[in-house]
Amino acid sequence: MVGGALVGAPVQEAYTWARRKARRSDELVERAVLESFLEAVGSLAEHAARACATRQERADVRARCRTLRDDALSLLGAVPLPGAAGPLPAAAGNGLLPSAAQSVEAFGRAANEALMARLCASPEWLGDAPECLVSATRDRLLAGTLAAFRRRATADEDLFRMLMLDAAALMGHQAAQSSRSTDRLDSFGQRLDGVVRDLARRHEVLLSAFDETRGELREIRLAAVALLARQRTDDVGQLPLPRRFRSLMAEKCRDFVGRGFVYRELESWMAANSCGYFTVRADPGMGKSAVLADYVRRTGCIAYFNQRSCGLTRASQFLESVCHQLAERSGLPRRAVPDDLQDGGAFAELLDEWTAHAEGPLVVAVDALDEVDLSSQDRTANVLYLPAQLPAGVYVLVTKRDVPLPLTVEVPSNTLDLMDPRYRAENFADARAYLDRSADVPAVARWIEERGLTRPAYVEHLARRSQANFMYLRHVVADIAAQRWTHADLDALPSGLQDYYANHWRIMGMDGVSTPREKLKVLYVLLEYQEPVSVRLLTEITGERATTVTWVLKEWNQFLRREKVGGETRFSFYHESFADFLRREDILAASRIDLAEINEMISLRLLQDFE
Structure with a gap:
């Protein structure tokens, strides 16, 4: 229950898993919980007795509290004693926290209600008990147990270390066992990081002594990240998209972090409009393609990726791909798509065909409009012949740089500019999350340690030098991991993506007269x-x-x-x-x-x- 409160896991799952693990951890945590519970029962007994109106009530309170102490192991779910109230029902535990993101405070309130319901169901514990005891128990038993447990964790280094590892492993177990493993794994790293950072703030002295613990936590997080990457690759591999796109998406999604604010704004805008165009605009390297790729992975929508370096820049290529995707998903034969797609007529007809039979909205995601070869199409038409009008229920999600493009529409449209100062805090928060995850890579961890840096200092300095550019971070972290960046002075790091390219160009000896x-x-x-x-x-x-x-x-x-x-x-x-x-x-x-x-x-x- 304590572990569940810490990480926001369902009680029954936490209890079942923790019991198996307790047998391997010398019952250290279990004993500390039991001692904390007994301490809390003693405190509430004194408080309730003082509040009793009669001598008979005081005697009843003391007798019931003695029973609570005697039955402590049964109450905590460690030993099922005959005659005591049964173990916490599975339905109650699993329903206690419908959301993995529920706050610890909300979890505490729900756990307290579940505990009180269990106690009040037994005549030996709180059934028909004096109100002073019921009130004191509701206010003090769980809160007092947790407070006493925290004191023990602060004073006992072995217990503190075990708690950190248990919390990390519990979240990994919960994520791996979830029926929606990808969604749960997406937040696993951030949740674990939050637990560790919170513990570090509260118990900095203890944490600094646990080099072994940090190593074990790093291994747990690396294993979770690897599991997440495999799951994302599996997700992408199952999408009905061209193989070339699946390969690109797997690369983009593998190390993807954050960007929740983009999805929230997109979903809010879609809910408010029956159809339309939503544009994500940003400078090169800010993660536009990764945002779109991860959205496609999550939703399985129609998708097309313009790629100048791969020759995917012509309007005819786009029309052929999206029209065949629409036909296949609509159950239409391939002959329904004309061989010669000279304009967007067939695309518009297929959109109408889809909406005539579809039960839900259709999203068509198109990456990198700025890489389209406009000479491959009619200069008076919209880029890629995208239709000016859309049927109800059809949304087009596009990404582009801040360059003018021919796109005139007669339906609702919205642009989210990642370079807007309003999103500066979110951009840097996502950059820090990426860097914090990278600090678990052994080669990067050694690099940080060799320079006498703390993890937060590494994260903050590189986030600032990167200007929140993810392509910069990808290259610099790879350089650090491969020992290509050996400078001790972090201020020697290039600032921004183009500065990184120029610096690498010089390092490779490409800027002199003797360049091979x-x-x-x-x-x-x-x-x-x-x-x-x-x-x-x-x-x-x-x-x-x-x-x-x-x-x-x-x-x-x-x-x-x-x-x-x-x-x-x-x-x-x-x-x-x-x-x-x-x-x-x-x-x-x-x-x-x-x-x-x-x-x-x-x-x-x-x-x-x-x-």
Whole structure:
């Protein structure tokens, strides 16, 4: 019950699990709870006796309190004594906390009510007892037990250590056993972090002595995060989406944290409007694609991801993908989708067809509108031929940078700009959550320790340097884990994503006159080819040996995405922000790269396929 109150777990589940674990923990926690309970019973007995109106009532109170002390083990659920009130019913325990997010205070009130109902049901305990005893028990028994238990935890290092590990393991057990494991696992890390931080604030001296405990907690959290990543990958793998999109989503969702404020605003807006467009707008690296990918994972909605580096930029590609997704989910034959999709007519018709038979709303999620090649469509039309009007119950969720795009609509629309100062606190809170999770990675934990940092100092400093940019955090944490960042001074860290790219460019020796030409050729062919490229094709375009190309790809591995096509591995840039960096005029000038020359090399190789 104490463990359940700490983490917000259902009592019956906590009790069942804790009993199994108690046998392995030398009954340390159980004994402390029993002693705390006995102390609380003694205190309420004195208080109730003083409030009694008659000598007979005082005698009755003392007799009942003696029974409470005698039956303490039965009351706490440790030993089922004959004749005592039965164990807490499963229904009461499981229904005690309908929400995993319920506050500890609310849990305490509900637990107290359950305990009082149990006591009042027995004539030997509180059934027909004097009101002074019932009132004192309601006010003092559970509260006094918890207060006495906290005092023992503060004074007893072994008990304190055991409680921290039990709380962590209980949440992991609860998450793993949940029938909705993905939803519960999503909040597991944050809930555990909150427990540990709260304990650290209250008992800083004790916690600082427990190096072993911190290591065990780190292992528990890493195991939970790994379980969450596997569950998310399984979720994505079951979606009826093109394989390429599932691969991208698995990457985006694996380390996803936070962004609850985006989903809350989206859901609130959808509830207030019968249809419409909802746009998430932000700078590169702020997590737009990850927000959309995780929303698709959670809801299983229709989805399309524009990707310039993979050649997915044309309106015809979008229409073919979403129209086939709609047809398949509507149970229509593939022939219902025209082979030649020149405009958005078929898309609009399929939306109407869907709403005519669907029982619920339809969401179409489209990522990275700013990466669409507008020359692939009619210049007077909306981007991707998105319809100006939508049937009732149809919502289009899109992401984009802050660039003008042709999109005129005649239905409700809303834009959530992640760069708006209103969301600064939420952005940084999510960045801190990402960094706090990364601090459990053994290599990162060693890096923090070697520099004499505290975990909070590491989190705060990197969050500030990142400007709450998640692509920056992804790269910097990977550098730290791989021991590529060896500076002792945290102020030497680059500030923001573009500064990170420029700093890495210098570290890799790409900004001098002696920069190896083969490196530049491979990177800029990857940039300009605009589709995933194999080692074989890179060697044919650049004229470099396969070993040289492989060496360059290995050096720049952290910026690349791999995918298998016909048994062949192909490479593209992981994020468009790095492509933006390579296209910067100062980088092109310093590298002495002529993009026209790079494109000529590509064209010459492609022409060979037509000879």
